[in-house]
Structures are given as C-alpha cells and as structure tokens.
Amino acid sequence: MLSKRIIPCLDIRNGQTVKGVNFINIREVGDPVELGKRYSEQGADELVFLDITATHEGRKTFVELVKRIAFNLNIPFTVGGGISELSDADALLAAGADKISINSSAIKNPKLIDDLAHHFGSQFVVVAIDAREENNHWEATMHGGRIPTGKELFSWAKEAESRGAGEILFTSMNHDGTKNGFANEALAKMSELLTIPLIASGGAGSMEHFADLFKYGKADAGLAASIFHFGEIAIPDLKHYLRNQGISIR
Amino acid sequence: MKVVIIKYNAGNIQSVDYALKRLGVEGSITDNHEEIRSADRVIFPGVGEASTTMAYLRSNGLDTLIPTLKQPVLGICLGLQLMCRHSEEGDTECLGIFDETVRKFVLQPDLLPSMKIPHMGWNTITDLKSDLFDQSLDGQHCYFVHSFYASCGADTAAICNYPTPFSAALQKNNFYAVQFHPEKSGTVGAKILENFLQLKINL
Numbered sequence: 001m002l003s004k005r006i007i008p009c010l011d012i013r014n015g016q017t018v019k020g021v022n023f024i025n026i027r028e029v030g031d032p033v034e035l036g037k038r039y040s041e042q043g044a045d046e047l048v049f050l051d052i053t054a055t056h057e058g059r060k061t062f063v064e065l066v067k068r069i070a071f072n073l074n075i076p077f078t079v080g081g082g083i084s085e086l087s088d089a090d091a092l093l094a095a096g097a098d099k100i101s102i103n104s105s106a107i108k109n110p111k112l113i114d115d116l117a118h119h120f121g122s123q124f125v126v127v128a129i130d131a132r133e134e135n136n137h138w139e140a141t142m143h144g145g146r147i148p149t150g151k152e153l154f155s156w157a158k159e160a161e162s163r164g165a166g167e168i169l170f171t172s173m174n175h176d177g178t179k180n181g182f183a184n185e186a187l188a189k190m191s192e193l194l195t196i197p198l199i200a201s202g203g204a205g206s207m208e209h210f211a212d213l214f215k216y217g218k219a220d221a222g223l224a225a226s227i228f229h230f231g232e233i234a235i236p237d238l239k240h241y242l243r244n245q246g247i248s249i250r
Numbered sequence: 251m252k253v254v255i256i257k258y259n260a261g262n263i264q265s266v267d268y269a270l271k272r273l274g275v276e277g278s279i280t281d282n283h284e285e286i287r288s289a290d291r292v293i294f295p296g297v298g299e300a301s302t303t304m305a306y307l308r309s310n311g312l313d314t315l316i317p318t319l320k321q322p323v324l325g326i327c328l329g330l331q332l333m334c335r336h337s338e339e340g341d342t343e344c345l346g347i348f349d350e351t352v353r354k355f356v357l358q359p360d361l362l363p364s365m366k367i368p369h370m371g372w373n374t375i376t377d378l379k380s381d382l383f384d385q386s387l388d389g390q391h392c393y394f395v396h397s398f399y400a401s402c403g404a405d406t407a408a409i410c411n412y413p414t415p416f417s418a419a420l421q422k423n424n425f426y427a428v429q430f431h432p433e434k435s436g437t438v439g440a441k442i443l444e445n446f447l448q449l450k451i452n453l
Contacts (some may be wrong), residue, residue, distance in 0.1 A: 002364075002412060003372045003391060040436065045372055071268045076393055076434045096264045098434065121297060123368055123395045166368060191363040197370050198363075218363045220371065250372040250391040 003250040004214045004242070005045035005221035006235060007199065008228040010035060012051050012081075015061045017229070030229075033068050039228065040075050042235040045250055047073065048101065048169075048223060051081030063095050070096025078126055084109070089116055093124065101126035101169055104142040107149050107156075110163060117164025126199070127160040128169040129153060130176075131186075138186060145173035153186070154193055161196050168194060169223065171201040179205025179227070187217035199223050207233060207241045214247050251447065253277040254289035256316070259306045260296035260328060269433035273444055283315050291447060292319055295433075296328035300352070300398070301340025304332060317347050322449050324382075325427030330420060331398055333427050339398050348420045348427070350403045361413060368397045369412045375430070380407035380421040382428075382445050390438045392418070392430035399429065424451075 010017045010032050017032045036047050049069065051062040059082060066079055079092050080101030089100050106113050106127050116125045130145050131138045131153040138153035157168050170190060172183035182203045191198045197220040200213055204224035213222050227233045242249045255266055257279045270277040270293075277293070278285065286292055294316065296303060307313045316323070316333075325333045332344045337352035344352070355367045372391040375383075392410075399416040402409060408419035410429070420427045426446065432439035 001374065002369065005371050070265060071271070074269065074272065074434065074436050074440060076395075076431075093262065094264070096262075096268060098262065098265070121299070122397075123297065123370065167370065188363075195357055195362065195367055197366045197368075220366060 001248045003045065003248050005199075006043070006210070006238060007046045007048055007221050007223040008039045008044050008235070009048040009050060009201070009223050009225045011225065012049055012062060012065065013053050014058050015065050018052070032065060033072050035229070036069055036073055036077070039235065040073055043239050043250065044075065044235055046075060046221070047077040049077060049079045050101075051079070053081070063091050066092055066095040066097055080126070080128060084112070086115055086119055089120060089124075093120060099124050099126050099166070101128045103128040103130065106160065107140060107142055107151060110159065113160055113163040113165055117166070122164050122166035122196075125165050126167045126169050127157075127165040128171065129157060129160070130171045130173055132173040133183075133186070141173060145176075154190060157190055158193055161194055165196060167197045167199060169199040169201060172203060175203030176201070178203055181205065181209040182213045182217050182219070182222070184212055184217035187213070187219050191218035191220075197221065207238050210238060211242055211245045211247065214242070215245075251275065251291065252289045253291045253293065253447070254286050255279045255293045255295060256286060256312065257281040258296070258303060258310070258312065260298040260303055262297045263295050265431075265433045266293055266295045266326065269440065269443055273440065273447065275447060281310055281312065283311065286315060287319065290321055292321060292323045293326065294323060294329040294333070295326040296332070297395075298328050299339060300328065300331060300337040300342040300344070303328060304342050304344060307332070313345060317345050320424060322446065322451065323425050324446050325425070326433070327396060327429060327431060330400060330417075330427035330429050333420070333425060334400050337398060347425050348400070348403075348405045348422055350400045350405060350417060350420065352398050352400050354398050355412065365413060368395055369399070370395050373410050373412065373430075375408045375410055375418045377409040378407065378419075380419060380426065381449060382419065382421065382426050382442060383408065384445065387438060387441065392428075392432070392435040392438060394430045396429060
C-alpha cells in the first residue's frame, strides 16, 4: 500500500537553513546537508529545500548546495524559490534535484507550468500555493502571503493540474505558524478535486495534527518545518504514532 | 569493476551516478557502443516519455545494442518500461526484452482521493523472485514515481499493488529491471544496487 509521506521543509538563505515563523523572525538552524541527512536517517520520506535568497550570488550558492544535497541524500528532494524560467529549472535538474516547486512565478506566468511539464515531465513540477481564507473565500497569495492575487484557490489548483503540475503543495497562511493543526476542511475539498497528489503545509503542532491531516484532510503528504527543526516532534516517534493510528506509513 | 550508465535523452541520470559513488563505485555515463559492450555492469536509467526516448535509442543504434548485451543490465523506471514489448505511452514498440506490456494507470473515481496519478511515493515490494533481492527486502518500501506500469507476467520478479498488482521488478536471464528508483529508495535501494553490483555471473 502506498504510504503517506512526512516531509520536513528547510528554508535556505545564503546556503544556511533558516525557518521563518509566519515567514518573519528568521532564526538559524544549521547546515542543510547535515540536517537533510539526519532527517533521512530518521525516516523522512522526502525533503523540500526552499531558497529564500534574493541575490544573484546567493542563487549560485544554492545550485552548488543542491549538488551537495543530491550527492549525499538517498531519498527524493524538491527544491524551490526563484525559479521563473526553464533555464533555472534546468540548472537545478542538472545539479540533481528530483523536483522543483514554483509559486509566484506560476501565478504571474501560468504557461510556465505547461513549459516545465513539457520539457521535464509532470513528475518534476510541484506547484506551491500559499492561500488565505477570508469570509469563506480562499485566495492564492504571493510573496509569503503579503500580496493577494485575485486567484481563487481551488480553481487555481485545478488549473495548475490541467497545465501539467505533478503535485500541489498547499500552504494555508491562516494556519502557518499557529501550530493549531492543518486546514483539513480546505485540504479535503482540494484532495477530492485533484487527481494528482496533494502535499499539505501550515499548522502542524502535534502528532495528532498529522493523524487528522491524513484521516480528515485526505492529503497524500504532510510538510512541516519548525516542529522538526526544533525537535518538538521526532520523526521516528511521529511515524510510530501514525502507524498505531492505522495510517499507512513507511 | 567497470559500470556504465547508458546516456540518452532521459532525465536525472546524475542521481544514479551519485548513488554508485556512495557505494564506492565510479560509473561512467556514455552512449559509446564499445564502452557499453565491454562493461561489467550496465545501468539503463531514465525519466521521460516512451516514444521520444525510443526514437532517440533507435537513432543511436542503442535499440539493437541493448538486447544483445551479455553482462548484467539493470533498467530503472522508464528503463524497465522500454525493455518491455510495447508501451501505451505514445503507442510505442519497445525493446522486447521482456514479454510484458506497459499500460497507463486508469483513474478510478471510486478510489479517489486515495489513488492519485502519478503513483508517487513509497510503496512495498513483495513476491521477490530474483537474485537482485534477498528475502530481507520482502515487504520493504521503495520510492516510485510513474503513470505507466508493466503488467505482471512470466518475467515478474517483484510485485507492487496500486491498487492492483503490477511488476515492481522484472528479470529475464542477464536483464534486470525495477520500476522504482533504487537510487532514491534509502538504504533499501542502496542494498538492491549493491546486490546488482555483486551478482554472480554465469556467462
């Protein structure tokens, strides 16, 4: 049986791991390769590395980092941040990335999804959506939730799928950083709508939250950062707990 | 030991090379026929689309070379599919090393949202019938990413269910193939690659 995936996410700036709480107040938490290897040994099913560096120099550092990650890790990993053209994706593929994730660039230029899927295959393309709910309406946002896009979440997710996305990574900005649980209602609605896998992000604070995510949120994978980085939840404990809850886990 | 990774227009060959390096083996990535023929082990990896990759193999004569190789050959993912008889992807005649055919997973509305396509993530391999595996690997998880699958048949060497059984691995004589990515399947995958490198050859 296909397992539900547990995915730690590492934010990278200038080659170092950071984690923003609600995308603000960044704190250092270590070397990405060492952290990634430790997660892999602990049973992480996949890893996501998001480059939040804005400078050109930082971008080059990130590609070099991706090579080191690919050489050292024996599980799949996704890289994201600053990918707006085919050539960006090509450099990351050549460095050894298994998948790339695009967010704002897909909103600004939806055809980028088609182009990436055509050139590299759908399995290489994760479309990340940061969305916020207000008055029962979910809207996709850009730049860490600061800029509304006018795109309704569910129709945008479906459009991304039909353009060739291989997976959707949905972060609820209402839940991100709160540690009060995932946006299960919206996630279940999206999972029912999609035929491609759905990764859920935003709100993980306890092991019960992951059980609820897979039971009620119907997601295929759960992503979290700070609770793993700061040792609040150990991945072996989480997997043991979920297995006991009857959830299919590696 | 000389290990060759066949170079063609398929993605993520680099990961296989890295996996070999982690096992202490320096592989070479090449499409040179002589180099491929003289290697101790040949790996035929690949992520891509069947008809365009088959067309490329034909244009380089690799379609006639690969089926005549005598040393252990390991196909991975698309490599496995191209070693079958026919693929529904682009209605493609493949290398015909294995008699199995490759079909597309069909969306079954009653199985959504649990059965998404592509089949992506960690799933178990069972019913192991090959010296590529040892029995400790039965029921272990491997990492899969694919929308097409080889049906079960005479050459099936491991089974995976999604939700019906398909060939997670195939073997016929010196030809081995796995649908999952051993280079991305953690310690389980590393063990399978190691087994492939250590196969006893009876030429």
